[in-house]
Amino acid sequence: MKVVWTISAIMGLILGSMSLALAQDTGSLSGRITFAGDPPAKKKLDITKDKEVCGTVEHFDESLVVGSDKGVANVVVTVLGAKGGKFASQKVELDQKGCRYTPHVVVVPTTGQLDILNSDGILHNIHTYSTANPSINKAQPKFKKVLTEKFGKPEIIKTSCDAHAWMTAWIVATDHPFVGVTDEKGNFTIKDVPPGTYKVEIWHETLGKQVKDVSVKAKEGAKLTVELAKK
Amino acid sequence: MFGRERTRIPDEKRPLRMAFFASSMALVLATGWALWDEGKTRRPWVEYQHQFNRLEQQMVEQALAAGEAKYQSPETQAKVRGLEAALAKAEEAIQGSEYARLKAELAALERQQADKAQQIQFIKSELDEQRYRVEHAQFVCQEQEEHKARQAGKDPGAPEVRKAVEACRDATVKSAEYQALVAREKALEQRIQAQEPELARLEKAVEEKQAALKRLSEAATKLRDQLAELRAPITLLQRRLEGIRARAPEIQQVVIGGLAVNEFRQPILTVDRCTTCHLGIDRVGFENAPQPFRTHPHREAFFGKHPVSRFGCTACHQGQGSALTVLEGHSSHELGEKLQADVREGLRKRIHWERPMFHGEMVQASCQVCHAAQSFVPMAPVLSEGKQLVAQLGCFGCHNLRGFEKAEKVGPSLLRIRSKADPAWMVRWIQNPRGYLPITKMPNFHLSEDEAIAVAAYLLKNSEPEEPYPTAYQPGSAERGRELVSRVGCLGCHQIREMESLKKGTTVLPTAPTESGRPGDDKEKDKAADQAAEAKPAAAEGQEPKPAKRGEVKEEAPPAYPGAGEVYVGGPTFGPDLSQMASKGNAEWLYRWLKDPKRYRPKTNMPNLRLGDQEARDIATYLMTLGRRQEPPGLAAELQQEARVKAGEALIRKRGCFGCHEIKGFETAEKIAPDLTDFGVKRVDRLFFGEAVEVRQTWEDFVFWKLKNPQIYQTALAPQIMPNFGLTEEQIKAIRVFLKSQVDVPVPRAFERRLTDMEVAVQEGRRILQKYNCTGCHVIEAKGGDVATFYEAPQVAPPPLVAGHLQEGEKVQATWLYEWLARPTSLRPWLKVRMPTFPVTIDEATTLSKYFSALAGKGFPYEFVRVEEYSPELVEAGRKLASKDYFDCFSCHVQGSKLPEGPPEGWAPDLSLARRRLRPEWIVKWLRDPQKIQPGAKMPSFFPGGPDDILGGNEEQQLIALRDYIMSLGER
Numbered sequence A: 001m002k003v004v005w006t007i008s009a010i011m012g013l014i015l016g017s018m019s020l021a022l023a024q025d026t027g028s029l030s031g032r033i034t035f036a037g038d039p040p041a042k043k044k045l046d047i048t049k050d051k052e053v054c055g056t057v058e059h060f061d062e063s064l065v066v067g068s069d070k071g072v073a074n075v076v077v078t079v080l081g082a083k084g085g086k087f088a089s090q091k092v093e094l095d096q097k098g099c100r101y102t103p104h105v106v107v108v109p110t111t112g113q114l115d116i117l118n119s120d121g122i123l124h125n126i127h128t129y130s131t132a133n134p135s136i137n138k139a140q141p142k143f144k145k146v147l148t149e150k151f152g153k154p155e156i157i158k159t160s161c162d163a164h165a166w167m168t169a170w171i172v173a174t175d176h177p178f179v180g181v182t183d184e185k186g187n188f189t190i191k192d193v194p195p196g197t198y199k200v201e202i203w204h205e206t207l208g209k210q211v212k213d214v215s216v217k218a219k220e221g222a223k224l225t226v227e228l229a230k231k
Numbered sequence B: 001m002f003g004r005e006r007t008r009i010p011d012e013k014r015p016l017r018m019a020f021f022a023s024s025m026a027l028v029l030a031t032g033w034a035l036w037d038e039g040k041t042r043r044p045w046v047e048y049q050h051q052f053n054r055l056e057q058q059m060v061e062q063a064l065a066a067g068e069a070k071y072q073s074p075e076t077q078a079k080v081r082g083l084e085a086a087l088a089k090a091e092e093a094i095q096g097s098e099y100a101r102l103k104a105e106l107a108a109l110e111r112q113q114a115d116k117a118q119q120i121q122f123i124k125s126e127l128d129e130q131r132y133r134v135e136h137a138q139f140v141c142q143e144q145e146e147h148k149a150r151q152a153g154k155d156p157g158a159p160e161v162r163k164a165v166e167a168c169r170d171a172t173v174k175s176a177e178y179q180a181l182v183a184r185e186k187a188l189e190q191r192i193q194a195q196e197p198e199l200a201r202l203e204k205a206v207e208e209k210q211a212a213l214k215r216l217s218e219a220a221t222k223l224r225d226q227l228a229e230l231r232a233p234i235t236l237l238q239r240r241l242e243g244i245r246a247r248a249p250e251i252q253q254v255v256i257g258g259l260a261v262n263e264f265r266q267p268i269l270t271v272d273r274c275t276t277c278h279l280g281i282d283r284v285g286f287e288n289a290p291q292p293f294r295t296h297p298h299r300e301a302f303f304g305k306h307p308v309s310r311f312g313c314t315a316c317h318q319g320q321g322s323a324l325t326v327l328e329g330h331s332s333h334e335l336g337e338k339l340q341a342d343v344r345e346g347l348r349k350r351i352h353w354e355r356p357m358f359h360g361e362m363v364q365a366s367c368q369v370c371h372a373a374q375s376f377v378p379m380a381p382v383l384s385e386g387k388q389l390v391a392q393l394g395c396f397g398c399h400n401l402r403g404f405e406k407a408e409k410v411g412p413s414l415l416r417i418r419s420k421a422d423p424a425w426m427v428r429w430i431q432n433p434r435g436y437l438p439i440t441k442m443p444n445f446h447l448s449e450d451e452a453i454a455v456a457a458y459l460l461k462n463s464e465p466e467e468p469y470p471t472a473y474q475p476g477s478a479e480r481g482r483e484l485v486s487r488v489g490c491l492g493c494h495q496i497r498e499m500e501s502l503k504k505g506t507t508v509l510p511t512a513p514t515e516s517g518r519p520g521d522d523k524e525k526d527k528a529a530d531q532a533a534e535a536k537p538a539a540a541e542g543q544e545p546k547p548a549k550r551g552e553v554k555e556e557a558p559p560a561y562p563g564a565g566e567v568y569v570g571g572p573t574f575g576p577d578l579s580q581m582a583s584k585g586n587a588e589w590l591y592r593w594l595k596d597p598k599r600y601r602p603k604t605n606m607p608n609l610r611l612g613d614q615e616a617r618d619i620a621t622y623l624m625t626l627g628r629r630q631e632p633p634g635l636a637a638e639l640q641q642e643a644r645v646k647a648g649e650a651l652i653r654k655r656g657c658f659g660c661h662e663i664k665g666f667e668t669a670e671k672i673a674p675d676l677t678d679f680g681v682k683r684v685d686r687l688f689f690g691e692a693v694e695v696r697q698t699w700e701d702f703v704f705w706k707l708k709n710p711q712i713y714q715t716a717l718a719p720q721i722m723p724n725f726g727l728t729e730e731q732i733k734a735i736r737v738f739l740k741s742q743v744d745v746p747v748p749r750a751f752e753r754r755l756t757d758m759e760v761a762v763q764e765g766r767r768i769l770q771k772y773n774c775t776g777c778h779v780i781e782a783k784g785g786d787v788a789t790f791y792e793a794p795q796v797a798p799p800p801l802v803a804g805h806l807q808e809g810e811k812v813q814a815t816w817l818y819e820w821l822a823r824p825t826s827l828r829p830w831l832k833v834r835m836p837t838f839p840v841t842i843d844e845a846t847t848l849s850k851y852f853s854a855l856a857g858k859g860f861p862y863e864f865v866r867v868e869e870y871s872p873e874l875v876e877a878g879r880k881l882a883s884k885d886y887f888d889c890f891s892c893h894v895q896g897s898k899l900p901e902g903p904p905e906g907w908a909p910d911l912s913l914a915r916r917r918l919r920p921e922w923i924v925k926w927l928r929d930p931q932k933i934q935p936g937a938k939m940p941s942f943f944p945g946g947p948d949d950i951l952g953g954n955e956e957q958q959l960i961a962l963r964d965y966i967m968s969l970g971e972r
């Protein structure tokens, strides 16, 4: 018993110091994106097609999702010009479930791949509207459970399904890992940012783009709070 | 007496030395001068040829130096030395003992071979002898027996004689003597057979030795060739240089047979000597040489089909082909800047040459001679634009013009104008068309208000009443009308200013022209006067500065208009701008017109939009909200006056309104303006310049300024009645080139550019596309489709027809297209925009169908006849593929009366129509990669990615199965 404790203590020490060594010279950036003005009411969408599958979940307009305390979801925060860093994973998933894309905003490394899942078992199609990358319009019939796509150039790409007009998602293709997406409360966190002063780009599909200056110090967490307004 | 005394020496004895000397000196001088003159003054081309030779020599020498430098470069030299060393070695080998030994061995072997062959030959002749003996022994029997029979008086062919022969032969064969002969024959044959292998061996050995020797000598030859090859460019250039040096001055000429004809229309030979000085015209490498040596700027484009040897130069450029001096050859007053000033001055005076040379774009006028059948000549854009403009503006309404003998009047019929147009609007329109429509082909006649009232009075008086439409107009909803106009497709041909803001991402048009009597009018007039001042010779671009102009011409100059010069008909400016409809028309007429345009004007291009009564009412109501009616007091009474009507008739007759419009009372009126069929060769001294001294006295300047300002040559005694078309300088120059082509030059059939069936289909198709403004809504040949800017997505706008990989003619069956054009039905009835029914004739529908087939490279008529039935297995596989479990095609596609779920914006065309509409092979192409054919198409690609459990996952088979399934849908 004692031995086990000792080993685990030693292991813990080693691991702790390793993670310390890694985190030693980096900081983090977190914060909140809020909405200026009264949050818009949730708009329920009418499901007009494939109701037996699509109607199983409620659909809301996702072009602007504001939480109860004004936090804006689905905002993409990008630290520009930061060097190094590693992606958590090279494989990212975008699911089609109940005729809804989850997540609404998906971050894909330009070196990695996006697995588009069809959990619905009906015909969807992946129609991207891109400029830097080649546009895609591929059918994903019932029998095709996974469709794998690559996006080699950094770009924020609108994606929709022509069979279900309300289905929209955004693919954020990025060549560095310093990208965060806000949750439904408007919070985001970007970890392991090397210290320095950066321009940070804040992008939302309907509220547009803003750029802020942020300083990140080693071992410290920088904060950024931005208020977005309707254009 | 005294006289005789003074000249005592008789005449014949008088010394004439001085006279002889003087006259012989004169003769010598004269001869010298004659020689010099012959060589210098009379043959200026000799000097050009010397210059050219020097130029070419320089070029060759430069190339030679470069070649030599390359040859001398270390790399090449290393190569040369390597090759030389190898060659030396090879040659040494040929000289060496090995080679000699081989040669000796070969000689010995050859001798042996010859001996052996001879031996065999001897045996063979012995054998031949032996064979003769064997055969002869048998033959002797026959001879003997037959001889005996003949002597006995018997028939030599009798059976008993035959028998005797046989018996004798048997005896002979059995005799020992004969057997010995045969044995000897056999022995000889064996001897030959025994010798033959030895001979074959020897022959082979000889061949081997020969090959070995050849290898050695060949190696050397190859090396020598390689060395020569390295040196070849230099040698070639050296030879060229020698050629140039040896060149003697010589007249170069091209004899052209059959292009020109004499007065009796018989083909004659003509000669062009232009290449005597223009030596580099058909040679590569002189692109930057000074004139006259430069390569033809469009040599590659033109000379392929128009070789100098067949067409010469003057067929296109005019000028005197046989002349050998600059002046006579060019016979023109507009030579390039580089020609010396004195020569230019000399030429300027000679404006009466019969065929002065054409310069710049004017050369394109010559294309018309052989290319008259083509409405668009690709290499002659200016001429083509000129033809197009003449066709659109309808110049042939007043002037006779070649190629437009059967053209129809370009303006609308005025036989029923009273029920259509507001009288006050008519007066304003006649006075200044561009005050109402910024873009119109109706020219300005500079009529006074009184004159305009008179013309309107005549037209209204002579207007027939219009029959009523079965259903009547009632006020509808302007709002619904506006929505309909913005959606249904009107904006493909008509502009409405207030609708411009509905465009996505486009800016609003420049401000509307103000109609007379509105604020801002004065300002417009000032601007017009300023622009008019510019319509003077001095402002012309590319023309030489003119002497000071006179003031009075300036005052008489025509006003310029906003949007001046835009006469191109196409896109949203094809039909009239409707922005001020209420000031022109009335709702009742609009309603009738919208319901059935052809009924009210049989020759109209306006299609029938198949509007419901309420729809037509709504649109008419909306259009009448645009602009406002202006009724000057007392006008109605004025228009009734008989004197006005009379004056109007006289004016219409004088100004030739009936050249473009159908007008009652002028059905048989003749064209009012001069015949222009030979205008291209009209001499300058026959052109009337009036008092316009500022215009240079040339044909080109005359035409330019006449079109720019038709009144410029007006004098008190010679009124100029041509109206002003408000043309841009570009357009004037284009029309000018066309006018230059108006000459009577008969062309032999061999030179005529005749069109193939497919070319005719394309040309005629394009004409019809333009006639109905198809490109207002559809992208065809990558042009047009502007109306799409009013629609939020391409799927709800009119579809493109020919762009990139998309070819309507490849997609649809020709027969279907033909039938559909005559009676279109909406293929996507859920869309707001609809394909209207155009008043196309049967011929036009056929031509359009043919046109699309021709563009797609398909033959016509293309008939899809599928003799064999579809294989039920494939159709079944296709049905399965299309089902909900697989591709779920009917998730979006309509199938007959079965509609897909969801909103109509997401629907796709009815697949049950495919059988009659689509070409089967196109279905496969489309399914394989829809995005390739129509980038941005809503149809997603299913391939690659077909299911594994149908047709064993064979995607090609799956494509065929889908095709067959789709083709099996719908009624039989």
Ligand SMILES: [Cu+2]
Pocket: A099, A123, A124, A125, A161, A162, A163, A164, A167
């Ligand atoms: Cu979908």
